Amino acid sequence: MRRKIILFIIITICFVLQTTLFKALAFANISPNLLLIVISSFGFMRGKREGMFLGACTGLLMDISFGPYIGLYTLIYMYVGYINGMFKKYFYPEDIKLPMLLIGGSDIVLNFILYFLVFLFRGRSDVFYYFKSIIIPEFVYTMLITVFMYYPLLKINEWLEVDEKRRAKKFE
């Protein structure tokens, strides 16, 4: 329960920041994807199940507030969480290479899918342009923010896990 509340607070903060502050700080109309960092991080820190639910809930939030079609973000972010969760067994907290790789990869794949489903299907066929001016800048910006956001998220998760273990012991 405590985990759910904490996650809800994190998602809320990130969503609010992403739609207001980071839109004001946008370089060349590009802002970072904070929510993806959260979904991806909790995916590979906690596994498929939590990543999937977190992704689906966050996606739903984006869908009802800004989505072009209801369900599109839910679907994509759910798979992002799930697939990141598959990498739990390769994850070591001290090593930042895998998280960076996963978050960066997720960002690129996510934007490619969005481009493919919403833009290419309507005849906007200039892949290279969209790659160069939207996908890559967002990737770079998101990576930059990841460096600052990853350790706080890791600490929050560690704190939650320690707390959950202590509570479980208490009941036995």
Next chain:
Amino acid sequence: MKKYRNRKNKYQHVPSRYTLFTITVVCVITIFASLTFNISGGPLHTVAGYVFVPMQKGINTVGSFFTTKAKDLQTLREVQKDNKKLKKKVDELNTQINTIKLEKYELENYRKLLDLDAKYPAYDKVAASVVAKDSSNWFSSFTINKGSNDGIKKGMNVIADGGLVGIVTDVGRNYSTVRSIINDLSNVSGMITSTYDNINVSGSLKDMNEKGVITFSELRDNKNQVKNGDSIVTSYVSDQYQQGILIGYVEKVKKDSNNLTKSGTITPAVDFEHLENVLVIKNLKQTGDTGDASQQDKDNKSHDVQNTQTTKNPSENNKGQEQSQGQ
């Protein structure tokens, strides 16, 4: 307690693959449903609105406080430079105003002649400010801080600086979502004021990012009468947009490969980069009985409101006409 934990364990044994599959199916269905029926989040909107909009408003107030402070720190020289530039612009705009005044005078004369006054009712407007923008970098949509509590409905037009901004696509209690005309998914039927040719204005992410313009297409102009700088307004054939709202000015015209139609780009009248305050036109476009049947079924309530407005509007217009005749 043990019982509770057992149940929890059992619950966790449902493999996440199945959940994943179920949600996938649901999502695909809703995507297709929203593609075909144009639905929105429904009651979920209200909940989300109550949670997030106040926070976004707060952040924006804090943000604007800091930006004003930062602006104060701009050096005097910069301000002076700006001042010079602005003075030049004032002169420019003054000449523009003069020409527009002349045009307006001309227009009024024509209107009197053609009795078109009835088509330009005085719209009832609500002021609102932008509180949040699209969470991804692909779609130009934003939320404003007024919703159904202030009488805003889906399909209302949004304007700013005298130009068209977009259309309300979703309404919550205290907020609503606006899809701007520069959004890649947006299509508006426009009309070139100099030739009365109807065109299709569509937003384009690429052109907006590169040159700050949007595109138009399907212009039939065999006599090459359309020039750069011609103003474009919303057309009377549009079933979503009120007639005669300024969209922008023609930036470039070129012939299509089929040699029949022309396409080109438009500089929007609104500065979308620095959009803070907008006006929502509370009149909905009257589509009449031949309009989209499904939408009318959905918007029965709003249709009633429209009807009362239609009965109201002519009287207003008559008044306006009388006044202009009196002058």
